[in-house]
Amino acid sequence: MSMVDVDKLQFGLETFGDIVSAEDGELLTAGQSIRQIVKEGQLADKLGVDVFGVGEHHRPDYSVSSPEIVLGSIASVTEHIKLATAVTVLSSDDPVRVYERFATLEGLSEGRAQVMLGRGSFTESFPLFGYDLTDYDDLFNEKLEMYSQLIKEKPITWHGKFTQSLKDQDVYPKTDYNGIETYIGIGGSPESIIRTARYGYKVILAIIGGQADRFVPYLNLYKKAAEKYNMPVQPVAVHSHGFIADDEDEAVEVAWKNIKANFDRIGLTRGWAPMSREQFDGETKVGSFYVGNPEHVAQRMARTINLMNLGRFDLVYGAGNQTAAQRERMIELYGTKVIPRVKEILSEED
Amino acid sequence: MTEIKNVGILGAGKVGIVLAQLALKAGYHVRISGSGSVEKIAMTIETLVPGATPATNQGVVAKSDLIILAIPLSRYKNIKSKLLKGKLVIDAMNYWWETDGIREEVLDPSSTSSEQVQKYFNKSTVVKTFNHMGYHNLQEEAKPAGAENRKALFVTGDDKAAVDQVAKFVDTMGFDTVVHYDIADGIMTEPGSELFGASLTKADLQNVINHFDETDFGKKIQAEEK
Numbered sequence: 001m002s003m004v005d006v007d008k009l010q011f012g013l014e015t016f017g018d019i020v021s022a023e024d025g026e027l028l029t030a031g032q033s034i035r036q037i038v039k040e041g042q043l044a045d046k047l048g049v050d051v052f053g054v055g056e057h058h059r060p061d062y063s064v065s066s067p068e069i070v071l072g073s074i075a076s077v078t079e080h081i082k083l084a085t086a087v088t089v090l091s092s093d094d095p096v097r098v099y100e101r102f103a104t105l106e107g108l109s110e111g112r113a114q115v116m117l118g119r120g121s122f123t124e125s126f127p128l129f130g131y132d133l134t135d136y137d138d139l140f141n142e143k144l145e146m147y148s149q150l151i152k153e154k155p156i157t158w159h160g161k162f163t164q165s166l167k168d169q170d171v172y173p174k175t176d177y178n179g180i181e182t183y184i185g186i187g188g189s190p191e192s193i194i195r196t197a198r199y200g201y202k203v204i205l206a207i208i209g210g211q212a213d214r215f216v217p218y219l220n221l222y223k224k225a226a227e228k229y230n231m232p233v234q235p236v237a238v239h240s241h242g243f244i245a246d247d248e249d250e251a252v253e254v255a256w257k258n259i260k261a262n263f264d265r266i267g268l269t270r271g272w273a274p275m276s277r278e279q280f281d282g283e284t285k286v287g288s289f290y291v292g293n294p295e296h297v298a299q300r301m302a303r304t305i306n307l308m309n310l311g312r313f314d315l316v317y318g319a320g321n322q323t324a325a326q327r328e329r330m331i332e333l334y335g336t337k338v339i340p341r342v343k344e345i346l347s348e349e350d
Numbered sequence: 351m352t353e354i355k356n357v358g359i360l361g362a363g364k365v366g367i368v369l370a371q372l373a374l375k376a377g378y379h380v381r382i383s384g385s386g387s388v389e390k391i392a393m394t395i396e397t398l399v400p401g402a403t404p405a406t407n408q409g410v411v412a413k414s415d416l417i418i419l420a421i422p423l424s425r426y427k428n429i430k431s432k433l434l435k436g437k438l439v440i441d442a443m444n445y446w447w448e449t450d451g452i453r454e455e456v457l458d459p460s461s462t463s464s465e466q467v468q469k470y471f472n473k474s475t476v477v478k479t480f481n482h483m484g485y486h487n488l489q490e491e492a493k494p495a496g497a498e499n500r501k502a503l504f505v506t507g508d509d510k511a512a513v514d515q516v517a518k519f520v521d522t523m524g525f526d527t528v529v530h531y532d533i534a535d536g537i538m539t540e541p542g543s544e545l546f547g548a549s550l551t552k553a554d555l556q557n558v559i560n561h562f563d564e565t566d567f568g569k570k571i572q573a574e575e576k
Binding site for chain 2: 133134136188189190191194209210211214217218220221224225228267270271272273276279
């Protein structure tokens, strides 16, 4: 029996802004890749996808370091889709600037801005903006507290250690809507779950390896923590990598080549071993890569949504250096085939 | 040597919690501590590892036959050396710049991390293992002895009896083992090595270990030693 409320279920697409490849394998420029994302955001909106998320990275393999600017551009050519960062690395950002940028996006998009705050799974932003990685936890804790006061949109008085001190200071622009919707991106730290519950923000779990099943106990932890702090239990979201093509074998091969290239490149700087085919196959069969033809991806997404009683599922697309055609086809298949099929599967189970 | 019945885990992060789950499943009594108060991790432990006991570092150590260090490497000196006096200790840590900061500030560049951990805990017997497989692989790949495609962990330390005992313990936790008797060989599984983040069967793990000097990482280490 599915507990999932299919009518309220949300589906998102997220991109980290990977550099796009031309048909001949040459890489496009960062500028061309950014304009491709705007086109894809527009396509996702047209197809009725609920959320479009853009990541923040400060590396040569990604084109987007300032996601709100890209989202602002998408805002002007879309109508319904929510515009999210995935994620905003709050620890190395200025909470006042974060507020200002999202309040601006909120205005541009008529209330469709959504912030996902994270500690960041990449670390380039720390030295880049003058922060020390060993303050990782303290930076996030302090800035999250400051952010939580800023989004009340009232003057604040603040004594900062890593942040500026403010006295009865107001921030602008004010939003016309119900304030900025806030998620916290969580990679699996129990402390992060408890912290999110304490603030009453929404949880988005980044499940980028292994079976989703292992996160089920974390949902109980979230519920218990929310109860303890007298906060509402919000629907939980998950984000995972995926690739969809018309043909199953084609999907698997394109994903293998690109996701492997992407993960191995990151692994090089972090010291982990290259991805093996066995590992990849495990991830696509029972793990956290949603790869295949629309039916296969829909079945696997429906399983995860049902298992975790999710309110939202975001598929991360475009990993590695895919062509514009591969990326756009994937978005089309996601919008026209996968989403309706997931809803159908979950309704059948009711 | 004391029979292992009580397992103590210092560190209630991702790795510590997975190891606690495996140890509990293997039938051990498990005590676990975090960096803050017992109260701070109580709800986490009760929910994610029901059956394990949250405790202080002292509480964990006093009642355990085996201690697992599953904290960021940069914080091992926060634990007093004499607290672990006389204990069998598993070092599941690695240098990881994202949490530990600049290597030279954490480690002496002239030796490996586990050598330095052993040197610091000089009244304890340190064995390095559980450090080279990703935490969710540890959770998902644990299988009973003899199971098909069972994965293996590298176990190494200077004390032969201790290494053999830890190897038996690792087997009960769900993994085959490849054993060496030199703590400095821990380098073979550190970040940057072919084994870091890999999940291999015993035969494959043995093969990489046997040919370590021929791997890119092995060559780099040799060049640095010269």
